[in-house]
Amino acid sequence: LEDPRFPPIIDSELLFKIYETYLAEIGPTDPIIILDEVQKVHDWERFARYLLESRKQRVIVTGSSSKVLDSEVSDILTGRHVDIEVTPLALREILDFNDIELDDLKLFKERNIIQKIFFDYCIWGGFPEVVLSGSEVVKKELLNTYFHDILIKDVVKRFNISDIPKLESLAHLYITQISDLISFNKLKDRLKMSLDTIENYSKYMEKARLFFFLDKFDWSRWKQIRSQKKVYVSDIGFHTLKGFKFSENRGKVMENIVAIELMRKRSDGFELYYWRDYQDHEIDFVVKKGNRIEKLIQVTSVSSIEDVNMREHRSLLIGKKMTDCHDLIIITDDAEGEVEMKDARIRLVPLWKWLLEG
Numbered sequence: 237l238e239d240p241r242f243p244p245i246i247d248s249e250l251l252f253k254i255y256e257t258y259l260a261e262i263g264p265t266d267p268i269i270i271l272d273e274v275q276k277v278h279d280w281e282r283f284a285r286y287l288l289e290s291r292k293q294r295v296i297v298t299g300s301s302s303k304v305l306d307s308e309v310s311d312i313l314t315g316r317h318v319d320i321e322v323t324p325l326a327l328r329e330i331l332d333f334n335d336i337e338l339d340d341l342k343l344f345k346e347r348n349i350i351q352k353i354f355f356d357y358c359i360w361g362g363f364p365e366v367v368l369s370g371s372e373v374v375k376k377e378l379l380n381t382y383f384h385d386i387l388i389k390d391v392v393k394r395f396n397i398s399d400i401p402k403l404e405s406l407a408h409l410y411i412t413q414i415s416d417l418i419s420f421n422k423l424k425d426r427l428k429m430s431l432d433t434i435e436n437y438s439k440y441m442e443k444a445r446l447f448f449f450l451d452k453f454d455w456s457r458w459k460q461i462r463s464q465k466k467v468y469v470s471d472i473g474f475h476t477l478k479g480f481k482f483s484e485n486r487g488k489v490m491e492n493i494v495a496i497e498l499m500r501k502r503s504d505g506f507e508l509y510y511w512r513d514y515q516d517h518e519i520d521f522v523v524k525k526g527n528r529i530e531k532l533i534q535v536t537s538v539s540s541i542e543d544v545n546m547r548e549h550r551s552l553l554i555g556k557k558m559t560d561c562h563d564l565i566i567i568t569d570d571a572e573g574e575v576e577m578k579d580a581r582i583r584l585v586p587l588w589k590w591l592l593e594g
Contacts, residue, residue: 246276248283255283268294275299323445323500324362324471327354327591333367338592354588358482358489361473379477383446390444397440402429406437410447410467411478415491417464417512418449445470448499453509453522466510468495486569487537490587491520494535494567497591498523517551522559529559539570541584549577556580565590 243250255269269287274280274297287293330353331338336346360366363382366375387407388400397403405427410418420434427434441447447470452463469475472492476482482489498508498521507524523531532555534548544566552564564582567590575582585593 246278248277248279251277251280251283252286255287268296270296270298272298323496325364325367326362326497326500327357327588330357330362330367331592333364350592351588354591355482358472358493359476361471361476363471363473366473375473376477379471379473382471383474383477386444386446387441391437391440391446394444395436395440397437399433402427402433403437403441406434407441407446408478410438410441411469411475412480413467414469414475415488415495416467418467419464446474448495450495450508450510450521453511453519453524460509468492470496472496487535490537490567490569491535493587493591494521494533498533511555513554517547517554519551519555522555529561531563531565532556532559532561534566535587536566537569539568541571541573541575544568544571544575544584549575549582552582553578553580 251271258264258267271277271280271284274284277283280297284295284297287295325333328338331350334349334353336350336353357367360375361379363378366378369375369378387403391397391403392400406423406429409423409427420431420438423429423434424431429437438447438449442449448468449465450468451460451465454460454463469492472489475485475489475492495508502508503525505525509522509524511519511522519532520535521531521533522529523533532552534552536544536548538544548566552566555561556564562580564580566582566584567587568584570586571584572586572589573584575584
């Protein structure tokens with residue numbers, strides 16, 4: 237639907253005409269109808285529902301905007317759709333691009349190659365064109381285009397935002413503070429914006445898959461909602477685009493990459509939180525499924541078991557006691573092994589290896 241021969245504004249009536257012409261001219265027996273970039277068509281849901289209900293045909297709907305997955309669309313097509321969200325490439329998929337098979341022998345023999353690809357991933361992220369480009373200049377141009385398109389097309393135009401500079405200021409602030417705790421109340425004073433504007437702009441950017449936010453874990457849902465949030469960017473390449481270096485911000489970048497991977501692996505009933513107590517003991521990720529805490533995960537940039545801070549251990553032990561979770565993990569730069577402490581076993585695994593686990 238991006239063909240320049242189409243008029244600037246497309247509605248479902250035009251789709252009906254194209255479809256009827258297609259049937260008359262081609263006469264397919266059992267077609268699969270693919271609607272690409274469908275968010276550009278006003279009232280496309282009516283056409284899709286017609287194909288499903290009246291013509292009993294299979295329909296694939298794709299779009300770059302989060303509006304395609306909007307709850308309003310889900311209501312219209314209730315019981316008639318399966319949502320598949322396509323994200324930037326995971327490290328495992330990037331290795332597939334480089335024809336590297338993932339078995340124990342390959343991991344041992346090609347460790348240096350894998351770590352080089354992993355290092356690039358920590359800098360440039362996982363957008364396919366960015367991954368495939370060999371030029372840093374082109375990588376930055378692509379990332380800049382993606383960032384601008386998401387902000388303008390998927391946020392400004394969709395939600396009718398008039399004060400673009402304020403939106404850009406908030407987006408830039410979030411880029412600078414990845415993996416940090418944020419308070420909307422404090423941001424409104426810092427950015428001279430109302431609390432409602434901060435909350436709405438943040439929600440819009442999350443809907444557009446530019447950032448995502450984690451609540452603090454608490455058994456009380458009310459306390460979760462009222463807590464400070466942690467902010468993460470959807471692709472780490474955007475962090476690099478704004479001038480930040482992996483080597484200078486290693487721990488925060490590693491944590492953001494872990495957050496991206498955990499969100500990518502989410503399934504029904506999956507919930508992700510951080511946790512912190514009044515003594516500043518903190519657990520980076522609390523993985524919850526149903527009423528059960530499945531994993532407690534810390535992220536640290538240390539390279540040896542001896543360098544792991546006792547505070548990391550203590551936080552996990554407190555979390556274990558609070559949640560009765562026994563799967564305790566510290567994701568590291570390069571340290572690997574197990575630590576036995578007070579009826580608890582803590583597994584240490586390098587980030588690149590953890591990203592390649594099933």
